[in-house]
Amino acid sequence: MELSKIFENSIDEFEKRVLPQVYVSKGILLNEAFAICALANYVKCNVIIDSGTHFGRSAQIFAKYGFQLVYTLDRNLSERAFARLRNHNNICMIQGEDHDIIPNILKYHSGERVGLFLDSTKGRNACIFAKELKEQYPQLKMIALHDQCRQHLLKKYFPKSFCSDDEPFLSKYWYLNKRDIKVVKTITKYQPLLDDTFKGFVVGISI
Numbered sequence: 001m002e003l004s005k006i007f008e009n010s011i012d013e014f015e016k017r018v019l020p021q022v023y024v025s026k027g028i029l030l031n032e033a034f035a036i037c038a039l040a041n042y043v044k045c046n047v048i049i050d051s052g053t054h055f056g057r058s059a060q061i062f063a064k065y066g067f068q069l070v071y072t073l074d075r076n077l078s079e080r081a082f083a084r085l086r087n088h089n090n091i092c093m094i095q096g097e098d099h100d101i102i103p104n105i106l107k108y109h110s111g112e113r114v115g116l117f118l119d120s121t122k123g124r125n126a127c128i129f130a131k132e133l134k135e136q137y138p139q140l141k142m143i144a145l146h147d148q149c150r151q152h153l154l155k156k157y158f159p160k161s162f163c164s165d166d167e168p169f170l171s172k173y174w175y176l177n178k179r180d181i182k183v184v185k186t187i188t189k190y191q192p193l194l195d196d197t198f199k200g201f202v203v204g205i206s207i
């Protein structure tokens with residue numbers, strides 16, 4: 001199926017399950033999260049590895065979207081992440097280094113279909129790590145790399161990857177980021193956090 005069709009078929013379900021969503025600093029953008037959820041779901045991933053928990057935004061989005069099991073890992077798990085994620089019964093939190101933990105999770109789920117969101121190691125190292133994992137673990141059905149601002153690097157390692165700032169995806173689904181809400185002073189007052197100046201982050205996805 002064409003990518004545009006996959007996204008068209010997925011957007012209503014994403015909005016219904018994930019919104020409303022409160023923005024957290026350094027968190028993934030909603031249009032990026034949508035691309036990951038839609039493509040992981042399309043390739044029938046039941047397990048998601050969210051590498052780089054920080055304050056738990058991406059993990060929470062994947063849990064709300066309804067993946068059966070979401071592992072979220074960070075070298076430094078925070079109290080704030082625990083507080084944010086504790087009500088989700090499909091999340092498993094692990095503290096440690098991505099290079100140590102991810103292969104072990106993949107081995108444990110050898111007969112299943114796993115998606116990886118790599119938001120811990122960045123840049124060229126992330127591409128190399130992701131490519132090694134892809135070659136070694138056939139259960140890995142989707143890989144999403146965050147902050148690959150230099151697309152030529154991403155395309156070198158994953159020539160057929162999709163990028164979340166590719167047109168027409170960017171224009172069509174950017175509105176999701178304006179639906180994001182930021183708590184200002186009191187929890188009753190919300191305002192859109194992001195404006196167009198935030199464009200330029202990229203999630204590259206290889207399936």
Ligand SMILES: C[S@@+](CC[C@H](N)C(=O)[O-])C[C@H]1O[C@@H](n2cnc3c(N)ncnc32)[C@H](O)[C@@H]1O
Nearest residue numbers: 027028052053054057058074075097098119120
């Ligand atoms: C940009 S934040 C993740 C944001 C999160 N995915 C979200 O959308 O809310 C990156 C996180 O990765 C963690 N990190 C960086 N390198 C790591 C590594 N090699 N192994 C494990 N965690 C790492 C950092 O501690 C940081 O909390």
